[in-house]
Amino acid sequence: xxxxxAIVQDEDSSRLVSKLMQHGFGVTKLATTxxxxxxxxxxxxxxxxxxxxxxxxxxxxxxxxxxxxxTTATTSLSGMSGADYSTFPVEVTVGGATLFVLSVxxxxxx
Ligand code: 2BA
Numbered sequence: 001x002x003x004x005x006a007i008v009q010d011e012d013s014s015r016l017v018s019k020l021m022q023h024g025f026g027v028t029k030l031a032t033t034x035x036x037x038x039x040x041x042x043x044x045x046x047x048x049x050x051x052x053x054x055x056x057x058x059x060x061x062x063x064x065x066x067x068x069x070x071t072t073a074t075t076s077l078s079g080m081s082g083a084d085y086s087t088f089p090v091e092v093t094v095g096g097a098t099l100f101v102l103s104v105x106x107x108x109x110x
Pocket of ligand 1: 007033034035036037038039041092093094095096097098
């Protein structure tokens with residue numbers, strides 16, 4: 001058995017969970033926060049048989065699209081009076097999905 005930990009964009013999560021459920025996957029959805037953007041994202045836990053891995057990954061690929069997003073970066077203005085820091089926009093690529101695949105030693109329901 002495998003465990004997929006999938007970090008996806010919030011806006012993709014409802015459609016993705018629905019499609020995974022339609023295909024018979026068990027899913028746990030967690031509200032999480034990305035360390036870089038400090039914005040909400042969604043982490044899904046999927047326990048599944050190894051034979052279903054490719055199907056699950058294909059479903060994730062079909063829903064989660066990669067796109068650009070503007071965020072702000074901060075720079076120091078040392079030496080200037082008044083504000084010490086300035087922010088400026090930075091474009092980052094978000095979306096898609098970040099997947100971790102782990103082997104599960106035991107799967108118990110008690
Ligand atoms: P965040 O940490 O909020 O990162 C959002 C996006 O910002 C990243 O998308 C990446 O495109 C960009 N980014 C992240 N760190 C950066 C940096 N130091 N410099 C420039 N750009 C940077 P993704 O790579 O698709 O990651 C999406 C989310 O997946 C991340 O949200 C984080 O929550 C999670 N994630 C990604 N890699 C991870 C890892 N190795 N371990 C744990 N979580 C991870």
